[in-house]
Amino acid sequence: MSFEAETADPRRVVVLISGSGSNLQALLDAQEHDELGGDIIAVISNKADAYGLERAREAGVIAEVVDPARFRHFHDERDRDLYDAELIRIIDHHQPDLVVLAGFMRILSKAFVLRYHGRLLNIHPSLLPEYRGLHTHQRALEEGATLHGASVHFVTEELDGGPIVVQAAVPVEADDDESTLAERVLTREHLIYPMTVRWFLDGRLQLADKGPTLDGHPLPASGLRLAPEDVSDEDL
Ligand SMILES: Nc1nc2c(c(=O)[nH]1)N[C@@H](CN(C=O)c1ccc(C(=O)N[C@@H](CCC(=O)O)C(=O)O)cc1)CN2
Numbered sequence: 001m002s003f004e005a006e007t008a009d010p011r012r013v014v015v016l017i018s019g020s021g022s023n024l025q026a027l028l029d030a031q032e033h034d035e036l037g038g039d040i041i042a043v044i045s046n047k048a049d050a051y052g053l054e055r056a057r058e059a060g061v062i063a064e065v066v067d068p069a070r071f072r073h074f075h076d077e078r079d080r081d082l083y084d085a086e087l088i089r090i091i092d093h094h095q096p097d098l099v100v101l102a103g104f105m106r107i108l109s110k111a112f113v114l115r116y117h118g119r120l121l122n123i124h125p126s127l128l129p130e131y132r133g134l135h136t137h138q139r140a141l142e143e144g145a146t147l148h149g150a151s152v153h154f155v156t157e158e159l160d161g162g163p164i165v166v167q168a169a170v171p172v173e174a175d176d177d178e179s180t181l182a183e184r185v186l187t188r189e190h191l192i193y194p195m196t197v198r199w200f201l202d203g204r205l206q207l208a209d210k211g212p213t214l215d216g217h218p219l220p221a222s223g224l225r226l227a228p229e230d231v232s233d234e235d236l
């Protein structure tokens with residue numbers, strides 16, 4: 001590693017959460033083992049009771065809440081824009097190189113996604129473009145899906161429609177319920193998200209005009225696909 005690389009300031013990450021924060025924990029654990037490629041500077045939640053805030057505090061990371069109730073007037077889109085403007089103000093205070101959505105359950109405004117274009121990632125619990133939106137495991141079970149999984153993508157205004165970077169597939173077992181399927185998907189999320197964040201912070205992953213590139217090579221439209229056999233439960 002060059003002198004500059006060794007002395008360069010670590011890349012800065014802000015993570016947005018709404019709930020448990022298990023993906024945040026996977027990122028914190030990667031950082032702890034010097035495997036993230038940067039530092040999580042702050043964790044911001046729209047929910048004051050998000051357990052992920054406790055995970056952040058335990059790790060000595062700034063934990064902040066931006067409560068939507070402060071911006072609830074009478075016009076949904078205006079409220080959303082006002083909320084996102086405050087979110088931007090707080091995020092920018094931390095001067096992030098990357099903003100990571102980790103179980104963040106709010107649809108972001110056009111202004112927000114444009115401001116962080118190309119440095120805003122999300123992990124979604126389905127093999128996009130299947131099952132965009134909410135309740136993905138329930139929908140997969142109801143439709144008799146035999147393959148399910150998770151996707152990491154750059155975030156754009158189109159909900160869960162941004163360019164896909166990597167996907168991890170898991171089999172749907174005959175006796176699965178929403179909980180068992182969610183757990184199987186989550187274990188893969190905890191592997192692919194730190195890996196993808198590291199690629200970005202190392203400068204290997206970029207969002208070019210024509211889509212994501214890894215080491216300068218364009219990725220397939222559905223991203224890099226990790227099949228079930230690529231990551232078995234025994235590996236976890
Ligand atoms: N503009 C974008 N915003 C967000 C994206 C995106 O791709 N573009 N990804 C989502 C993450 N997400 C699924 O991965 C998701 C989050 C929230 C919702 C949603 O319907 N939220 C409702 C509120 C739901 C609730 O409070 O329980 C809403 O915001 O009205 C769908 C998908 C993050 N944002």
Ligand SMILES: NCC(=O)N[C@@H]1O[C@H](COP(=O)([O-])[O-])[C@@H](O)[C@H]1O
Nearest residue numbers: 019020021022023102103123124125
């Ligand atoms: N639309 C966003 C979404 O559904 N995200 C999903 O929330 C779950 C809990 O995440 P967490 O344990 O990291 O809080 C995860 O499965 C994540 O993919």
